[in-house]
Amino acid sequence: MRAVAQRIGQLVVVLFLVTLFTALLLSMLPGDIGETIIPFGSDEQREAVRDDLGVNDPIWTQYGRWVGNFVTGDFGKFYRQGNVTEVSDRIQSTFPVSLQLMVYAQLLALVIAIPLGVYTAHRAGSVADKATNTTAYALLAVPNFVLALVLAYVVGVELGWLPPQGYVRPTENLGEHIRSMILPSISLAVGQIAVYMRLLRTDLVATLQQDFILMAKSKGISERRVLWRHALRPSSLTLLTVAGLNVGTLIGGALIIEIIFSLDGMGRLVFDAISERQVVAIQSLVAIIAIAYVLVNFLVDLLYAAVDPRIRHGRG
Amino acid sequence: MAEADTDSTRDAGDAIHDRDLIAGAPVSPTELDVVVAEAVDAVIVVDTEAEIERAATKRLGIMGWLAIGWMALVALMTIAPGLFPIPSLDERSIEALRSGNFGPQSGHPLGIDGSGYDMAAKVVNGARASMIVSVGAVTFGLVVGGFLGLIAGYFRGRIDTVLTAGFNVMLAFPQLILALTLVTVFANQQGVSYGRRVGVVTFAIGIVSVPILGRITRANTLAWAQREFVLAAKVIGTKTSRIMFREVLPNVLPAMFSIVLLGVGVAIVVEGGLALLGVGVPPGIDSPSWGNLIASLRSQLFFGRPWGVFAPSMAVFLTVLSLNYLGDVVRARFDVRESVL
């Protein structure tokens, strides 16, 4: 329980600092807010925007107001020529898309990386191992957006097998949804596969040299069982940590992938907000992302305790 | 190792400090800090014994020499692009345009772009922008982050707690978004000079790398600052700053060097990402960066002309690969880990 309270405390502190920093940063945006957001509107419209955003108040008041709104669920508005939308609405429609993309990518990466890692660790030093490692190493050097572009071009345009752009909701058409998400997920996942596989392999190779593995072998247990039941669990800690920390990279990656494949996700939303200088929206979005990041790491901590009982019992 | 307890912000990375229990092997938590910090960069640990062995016996192997060779080429591209036997940047090849062949052809080894300009020329000239930004960013990150990490690792206690918390908070900010915001705020208006834009982009990427480099420096400093020679220096009354810079830093730097190499690779990719989003180095006609090339020629893909994207992508790929490899080789030789072995 104490741990949970501590975590929540941490979350609040981090959020506070992150959002405060964002607010300060954004306050340095040159030019007049009204003009930036609605450059072609009328004076009244701009005045309305300025009032709404309260830009005439000192920065602290603005920040305080934002905090007050945020915790009550009012994430602000998007001000655009002709219409004003609630940020929360936009988040509701875009969040699932990004979430799906990141989850698919992460799952895909793990599903491929873990068996590959186990296999190469088991056969460390063999030709297959070296070949896999070299391939993974090379794949690491390919930026995910390059891969995305290549895939979009080769598979989407040239071969026409999968749509190079566009998003379809799973509720509308599951098949099309899957088809539209394959290329983006692969683009995001490939870099992770290489990382995860090599991390797992390193840990496993070290674990496989431990005495308890030899002991398991001397019990007459089959190799497969020794690998998966005995060796894998103690070796998965680094992988877990990285998978958790990677959420930050994933978010950034998702942003680019969403833009390349024209997926209507939160990354897109953030990008638009930033380029349109939607100050309040940016604040809220950044805050939400930060929350997600901390939550995921919290989850990773929990998983830690589940995977390794020594941690559960506080360093036995 | 006592420093496992100085972190008051107990995050996922700290849970790894418990790994020192794994099968009785006394794994230093600081060394794992290195792994964690690197993990933020999604960078890989050298694993095959052959690689370590090769590095230990100071033989570079073919891959190493190829990597060095490529980087030397890139350096040449950055400093003296005119030396390369390629058409100049403002030469347009009307004949090629008319023939509709945009791929490699005589006189254009890497093809031409949508308007007939030679791709090889663009790639060679683009090296400068990419390298300036990435090297500059990592240098900034190293100087600032490295300094902070050094302090945190050396003094420990309160300073360390505060700085580490600072790093963690910075890490909570998704990096690309932070870079994006910084560039937008400071350099995305009309009439911003090229120089300023480059500067801001460099600064943005640099800021993002500060916490990562800071954590790694801190981990390395923690490991080194405990050695007896530091204690000896303290005992004879050496000034703290002198100890830090003359005793500890020279030992930390080699390990940092490998991260720097890897970091430059990452920075190139981040710049590419920013360019794709429209906030990278501004694409002036004589010095678009590789990222810019990829971004601006992206539309060419849909016309079935992949070489606009392919050529700079290859450049990025080879550069990142070479940097990764060299970084690993350097790390295998200087890693903190070797003290545990």
Added chain:
Amino acid sequence: MSTRPGKGGGRRRVAPLQEHTGCLLEVVEIKTHFKTPAGVVRAVDGVSLTLDRGRTLGIVGESGSGKSVLSRSIMGLLPAHNVIREGSVKFEGNELVGLGSNDMRRFWGVELSMVFQDPMTSLNPVMRVGNQITESLRYHLGMEKDEANATALNLLRSVGIPEPQQRMRQYPHELSGGMRQRVVIAIALACGPKLLFADEPTTALDVTVQARILDLLQRQQRERHMAMVLVTHDLGVVAGRTHDIAVMYAGKIVETAPTATLFRNVKMPYTEALLQSIPKLDYHSHTRLTVIPGRPPNLIHPPKGCKFSPRCAYAQERCLEEDPPLFEADTPGHHYRCFFPVGTPEGVEAFSRNQERGETAAGTPVVVRTAEAV
């Protein structure tokens, strides 16, 4: 022990290949060489021994003598890469050398078992103790969960662990060192093996716990009529607990004898040196302990002739040239590998010759070996 089908697809626990009347274990000239970048390490260089059910064999040697490699080699637990394994190991008449892991799995855990040195590292840290025991039971003997748990409980009780119910659910790091080793023993004995290797089972434990663990092993061995091989560097461990002792040096057995004979009638200078280096209770304080000068030999480029000659107080020219074969002593079962054995006229003469010279044929200075006060 019948043919109950186990989880591993029914290929567990087949009936023994033939009714065997000879020795349980027969090792003939086993060699284990490791290929390393520095050269070929001849860790075990021609060892032969036999063992019957109900008997305990002690294998004694310094670090680097090859004793641990020997036990693992006999069991076939060494990796396949870069390891050369020659010779013959017959278990109940079945030849084990040349069998792959798949075939060896018929024997591991079921017929042959091993207790490792460090209980902290030989137990899986993330698996509950109970599961680690029942795993063998369910896998090899095909027991159902309840039966396996009950058997495991009994096992824990029989190795002297209090409150076994609780312990079953715990993890290794929650137990003390001595208890962990008991668990390891329980795991090793779970399927009732006929031969148990105990590889330095007490080295990692407190001295007070050592005796109890050794007693436990002895008791289990007697009750189950097992054969046991006790590997250690400590002569004190094997005194009184083994039927026979084999002393190893540089990958070979240099002396082997029934225990009492070894202590009473030692022949090999190395064994004598080992015996003399054991401090005795009635020494005065500040007595300088006798040590064996020099270091264990390089196993990649071993010296010509007798491997112990560089450190032997009896060494003569012949020892530097010829590698002595195993000679048989008067007592049956007593073999030694020396040209100038202790207690024989040749030996005495060799020693006094060296004493006169002040050094052995190998150039090692002769130390006057009296353990009285300095």
